[in-house]
Amino acid sequence: MSKQQAVAQVVRILIPAGKAAPTPPVGPVLGARGVKSMDFCREFNARTAHIEPGMPTPTLITVQPDRTFSFVIKTPPTSYFLKKAAGIEKGTGKPGHEVVGTVSLKHIYEIAKIKARDDNVKHLRLEAIARTIVGTAKTLGVQVVP
């Protein structure tokens, strides 16, 4: 690297909403980059206060060289919603060959409405988002019925 420490570091991590601050997942990851985990956890819990506690929330934390941080919160993973809707714990080990759960198109619609709030799909129509969710269901082994 030509520059010594001018690069901002990005951490991608899945944190249960409203329940940050456990040492194992969050603490060492942030501590290694010089961020006070208590500050982050306080801010994270405040920002996820409107979300159902315990929901896995993907966050993207950007740590600047001067140890300040900012983070972006995204909607919970699609696979998480699908597994809850189909009532299964894990997806199949053989997608395309095994079916482990069923979900209705109405579920897909509701999940698409939630995912539409993400920044990275703002340019897509709701129909397009619904199709991506159907694709995710396919890889999980969850069958979508009308």
Next chain:
Amino acid sequence: MSFLQALRRPRLSNACWRIRTLHSSQSRFTPSAGDAVKKGEASPVEAETSAPQTLSSCVAGTPLEGVNWLKNQAPVQALPDEDYPPWLWKVLEPREFDDPEKAEKYRLRQINRKHIREKNYMSTQ
């Protein structure tokens, strides 16, 4: 699966194909009030899209689980079929285009991607 892959691999169990072919069956679903079809998982019966009354196997009023993600959110219920946008019932079918150029572009992209996947697979063999 590509033709090459189909040749290489032995056919796995046909259970999934049986379920898949039910998609094309034209059996009519009659929602009965006492049945309480949970999440449309009773049986993989498809409703004809030509019959407007029974588009969905999920009866209106069924609680949709897994969709509550906000705190203190009321349980989400399935609405009657008419309240959903018409494109929803076509989401499981391949896309259709009015513009032939777009259709061609989509088709070519699919072919290219498939070709790349096959090439990548063959390079591991």
